[in-house]
Amino acid sequence: MGVSGCGKSSMGAALATAFDLPLIEGDDHHPQANVDKMSRGIALTDADRAGWLATLGQALAAAPQGAVMTCSALKRSYRDQLRAAAPGLRFVFMQIDRAEAERRVAARAGAGLHMFPASLVANQFATLESPMGEAGVLTVDATAPLAQSVSAVRDWLADAG
Secondary structure: OOOOOOOHHHHHHHHHHHHOOOEEEHHHHOOHHHHHHHHOOOOOOHHHHHHHHHHHHHHHHOOOOOOEEEOOOOOHHHHHHHHHHOOOOOEEEEEOOHHHHHHHHHHHHHOOOOOOOHHHHHHHHHHOOOOOOOOOEEEEEOOOOHHHHHHHHHHHHHHHO
């Protein structure tokens, strides 16, 4: 979880491979209205995210064997909604500073690789309620090498039993 540009998709894919679990890419589950809104540079509201989060919760509930999901999960209420759908859910918080997130998103959008424009990164930081201190959350440096972060997650999950 984390703001756009933090590396959720890369981390999610790497963890899904490492744990031999299905990957649920949160962005793939946005309704077209959300995609259109973001593509126009309009930030999503809680109301816009409600159905999307419900869909993601259903996807988690439908994977009792486990899954890796990428999702911004910016607010505690969003994380709590996902936790209710999948008791025992854990979050990896990809922590990144705003300048680096904006740089990454601008590069991605400029290459036509994502619907999300860099202009929306500020809104994500304004919306973000840090999960640090919540149970079942590991914070990793989003600028660290991916292999190092995957190893930290593996160790954390192994220690959690």
